[in-house]
Amino acid sequence: MSRIGLTLVLSLAVAVHADFPDDPKPCKYGDTECFVEFCNRLITEKATEGDDSLNLIQLDPLIVDKMVLKQGANGSPVNIDLTFTNNKLYGNKDLRFKKMRGFGKEIATKHEMVMSSKVFSLVGEYAIKGQVLVLPISGTGYSNMTLMGSDVKISFTGKPVEKNGEMYMEASDLKYTVKPKDQHFYFTNLFNGDKTLGDTMNTFLNENSAAIFSETKESIEKAFSAVYEPLITRVFSKYPYAKYFAAEESTTRTQKFSCRNWPGEQPEKNPTIKLFTAVGQRYSLQLHSTVFIMKGNYSFVLLLVVSCLAMSVNGHASDLPAGIQRCAIMDDQCVMNGVNYVLKNYAQSGIKELGLIPLDPLHITKFNIGRNPHSPVNIDLSFREVDLLGLSRVISKRVGGFTTDLSKPIEFVIEAPELSFKGPYSVDGKVLILPIVGKGRAEIVLKHCKIHSFITLRPIRKGDNQTYAEVTDIKMQVDPSHVSYKLEGLFHGQKDLSDNMHILINENWQDIFNELKPSIGEAMGLIVKSVLNKVFDKTPLEELFIV
Template identity: 25%
Template sequence: MAAKTALTMAALICICANSMDAAKPLPSIIKPCPKNDPKLNECAVVSGNLAIPKLKSGIPSLGVPPMDPFFVKKINVEGNGIGVHLIFRDVNLHGLSDTKVTSIRITHDPPNFIWNIHIPVMQMIGKYEASGKVLLLPITGKGDFNVTMFGMDVQYEFSCDTVKRSDGELYYSPSSNKVEYSVKKVSFQMENLFNGNKLLGDEMNRFLNENWREVDKSWGPEVAESVVGAMTVVTRAITSKVPVKNFWTYVRKIRVENGGMGISMQSVNVRIHGLSKSKPIGQWMNKVSPPSFRWNLFAPRLEINSNHEVHRRILLLPIVGKGNLNITLTDVDYVYSFDCDLERREDGKEYLVPRTSHIDFKSSRMHTTLTNLFNGNKLLGNQMNYFLNENWREIQKEFGPPIADALAKAIRKIVNGITRKVPLDAIFPEEV
């Protein structure tokens, strides 16, 4: 197999790594969760509660409007049970940015999401038109209104289809939803009832507030739908532009267990940045079946982020903590090796099927930051991070093998994406 085509495939890996980096991401205000993590639901609750306050101004780049206040053009209440026909227009919902996510339940096959949220206080302010009866009393009017709901709990369940688009990516397509809600108290203030008759208007407002439970049975479901409408706007805007794969991270692990320095550390949810900047600088290939490959590549900078849990000792110093990990490698020379089988498909073409892979690397510098060491003791934590970086060569010897394993898995995912779709004679046309 020619050197030119070997370098071409190495370059293709770098291009694919770049396309992975460039894929439409989730908005930065939303923290993706590990898809197959047993604690996925707990992670989603944390992510939701971090994101909601930041949605107040909307996400213009995705077409998400401001969420507080959230504008609703029209809410139509048919008056089931109490005989009133009511239209709310040009309604501003205030208070949605104070929403708290209390629980989330996610299933993947088929995609289904159940959100339970709590809104401490939500105000609806706008224009109304009313006619008919509330309970046994006639009501008519047109003017300003304010409905305030206290302690509102909403369960919002929605299902999704997955649709493959022209870019080859799968996207969520919300297909159905249902809503349940409860509220602890509702207050009403309707202006200009009975053509501005203040006496009758005040009596009707008093009656509405004294009988809010009965009134809410009729008006509440439409109001709850307006809250869900706000959630649906966000959901549809994001799912229409962000592919399924970018909603999740995938649990990768780096484990250092009782190495030469006595450290025990596990990192999960590992994310690697910088592979897209790699440049191929050399190669070796075995023409004899089964094929094997080795590429020499150079990355100016690789950054590894994860969640860590560490204890025992580094060199002679005790260390304990649970938080975030950042490892930055500079001027990284790495050699990626892998073996393949050949598989003939129904189209009559041969495809490479990667079997085993391995990486060796070296760097000119390694910088490590561990957060929340020693139960958040900033002084001890800073001293430990200083010590780690002063002794980075020794630390790299300890961390090197698990880092190499994480890098190998990331690159193998890219290679698999190529070899699964592209036949051998297209990857190496000179062999045709």
């Protein structure tokens, strides 16, 4: 959070390079619209780097050497001494300036910045002692204090300071205020490492987080005010105040930057899942939906693709690899045998003449799981350039319902001994009662996975004696016997917090997976519908089956 003040510094100072007097100045006095645009661009470009020529330190993460919260005056139910040392503050790179006031010719006046943030996470060492509501609390270890969806305001009075005949500005009487939509707390090693007491206290803190934050808000704001004030002064100490602005009589063109495509401001409404071959020829599947998906389910999609391809022989057996045959529409055993044959013999290589890409490993460019504010597993989980392994060992256990009467549902049941999902990820949100944030490599393994689905079709007549099909409804369920999660880079590499989170998510794998089931099933249905409708729209049923 301490970076927020610094961000302002960035916005006004970024145009000031080492040869500043010869550079164009970014904004005119009092042009707050220009300041807002400049600040937002600056945060995007400099938050993770800093700039020595501007006295600008790295903002994300921002190093917070020490911060002390003393709470308990006036009979407050939260009576604590809480000290943070060697902490890092994450999230300023996603900060968004909304309004600015002041920054005119007059230094000795009020200046103000209004911002919003997705998330601020203060992570590092702590020591606490005191009482929270009705419970005593004590401990030393590592902590994570996270504020979600915050509205932030920083205001200060400029203080003119003369140096070498020039006027500089210092920040004085700085006030920092924050209003988060949600907040999460997590402390390791509470009560000298007593796990039962520690888990109970962490649960209590998060179940009552709104009340606790309300009680500690004044102390938190005071502590961060003490951090921001010297940061703003540091930036404005680099050059005389007037040199941060374009002179009114100057003909130099003001540099203004547009941030209409601010990262994360307009989340992708139509996520795309793309599947690629390993032989230079690309095949693409696009899913347009607000529902997102997670691993494990691709096996069923691919089963359906394979089954349709296995049946789409168009009466020309000589054009197909040996072993694949056209089946009678009601011969469930033949259809199931064809599916298993293709999976066993062609999952790793694919079948080019049928357009079947290699399935094991299956490379997935991108997919996401979106937040569900009504679920205890409320996360944004994104994957990029990941591989799904194990589809070559998938076995079809039951196929039934293929008849000339398309109003009857078609049933598919498959099983996979193990499906593993490996690749880069990023996560942000809340799991059960704890905040979670991280970025790195993931490995998620589903053991003995059973996928069961029912598909309803409707007939479409085209031409003489040709019947095509369209998928109208899909109901799908995925049931693994066990799921394990390994997420590198949780809490920005903080080992103790990461270890505790891994214990939580792996000990509670069943609850976590069950919370994701509805989204998984619905998303999978959309994928299957897209895949099957392409197949059924291209080829009449009379050519897919012996009828």
